Amino acid sequence: MSSWVLFLTVFLACTVEAVEALTVILAAGTARHWGSALQGAGAALVALAATVAVLGPAVSLIPINGLRLVVGALLLVFGLQWLRKAVLRGSGHKALHDETAAFADEVEAARAAAGGGRGAVRDWYAFTLSFKGTFLEGLEVAFIVVTFGNNQKDVPVAVLGALAAVVLVAAVGVAVRAPLAKVPENTMKFVVGTMLTAFGVFWATEGTGAHWPGSDTSLLVLVPVVALVALGCTAVLRRSGPGAKNSGGTPSGAPVEGSLT
Amino acid sequence: MTLLRTFAMFWYDFIVGDDWRVAVGVVLALAATYGLVRGGVDAWWLPPVAVVLLLGLSLRRAVRSARRG
Numbered sequence: 001m002s003s004w005v006l007f008l009t010v011f012l013a014c015t016v017e018a019v020e021a022l023t024v025i026l027a028a029g030t031a032r033h034w035g036s037a038l039q040g041a042g043a044a045l046v047a048l049a050a051t052v053a054v055l056g057p058a059v060s061l062i063p064i065n066g067l068r069l070v071v072g073a074l075l076l077v078f079g080l081q082w083l084r085k086a087v088l089r090g091s092g093h094k095a096l097h098d099e100t101a102a103f104a105d106e107v108e109a110a111r112a113a114a115g116g117g118r119g120a121v122r123d124w125y126a127f128t129l130s131f132k133g134t135f136l137e138g139l140e141v142a143f144i145v146v147t148f149g150n151n152q153k154d155v156p157v158a159v160l161g162a163l164a165a166v167v168l169v170a171a172v173g174v175a176v177r178a179p180l181a182k183v184p185e186n187t188m189k190f191v192v193g194t195m196l197t198a199f200g201v202f203w204a205t206e207g208t209g210a211h212w213p214g215s216d217t218s219l220l221v222l223v224p225v226v227a228l229v230a231l232g233c234t235a236v237l238r239r240s241g242p243g244a245k246n247s248g249g250t251p252s253g254a255p256v257e258g259s260l261t
Numbered sequence: 262m263t264l265l266r267t268f269a270m271f272w273y274d275f276i277v278g279d280d281w282r283v284a285v286g287v288v289l290a291l292a293a294t295y296g297l298v299r300g301g302v303d304a305w306w307l308p309p310v311a312v313v314l315l316l317g318l319s320l321r322r323a324v325r326s327a328r329r330g
Contacts, residue, residue, distance in 0.1 A: 081278040
């Protein structure tokens with residue numbers, strides 16, 4: 001895998017999560033206290049950096065075949081979760097993630113909560129809301145950075161991809177001061193789900209001791225095949241989905257609360 | 262105890278997600294591949310086939326469950 005593919009995969013995954021984290025930070029800042037919300041986000045980023053710094057070297061100590069089997073299996077389970085949600089949303093069987101609605105909900109909840117500060121933090125609620133949002137959304141990215149980076153023996157490029165996404169989303173967030181509703185989140189989730197699934201199945205299979213025909217070049221077949229299978233599933237489900245019966249195409253089902261993707 | 266339960270639930274949700282059968286299916290497919298490789302069969306084709314089946318079955322369950330409401 002080239003450094004660019006590694007960079008792009010981590011960049012896209014991190015952008016999706018950063019957009020969701022930004023929604024929470026904006027809600028905490030708008031409804032409560034900007035300083036505390038930014039302190040919370042900063043503290044979460046430090047905690048995430050520490051997680052990567054601790055997990056990175058620890059993961060690299062595992063023998064390569066064991067690492068590929070375990071990490072490949074985990075990426076495969078992760079990737080299938082992302083793909084499953086992207087297909088269900090793309091076919092209208094699950095509501096699209098609406099950052100504007102999520103922002104409104106968070107603002108309402110934040111306004112209703114009690115005030116009060118602790119130490120250097122003036123508004124504890126804004127701090128914890130922002131910290132939790134940033135840390136939880138970032139944990140999945142940290143996992144991807146550590147696993148992809150170690151498997152490709154190029155953690156710095158993976159970290160660069162994550163940093164580029166955070167900086168970009170933060171810059172746009174500061175510029176518009178509104179939830180980034182126009183980001184094609186589901187398409188990005190679809191791409192990341194495809195990459196995680198393809199690389200997961202590639203590494204896990206190698207970890208079992210099996211050998212891919214063509215070695216690394218088999219990835220050039222695996223990635224498009226996974227994408228085509230997922231696109232095919234979306235097309236089939238769309239025909240039988242709520243949109244097929246209802247010309248308005250109103251998606252059924254609510255987004256799953258607490259989901260990390 | 263509640264804290265421990267919350268911690269366990271967080272990791273379960275983080276790793277396993279919405280459909281535990283997918284995680285179990287992945288583990289079984291990889292175990293079968295490992296067994297075949299140990300038995301002298303280069304079963305590289307088994308995990309991709311399992312992925313297609315697991316994704317299809319998981320989507321079917323999700324759609325059926327949504328229809329039941």
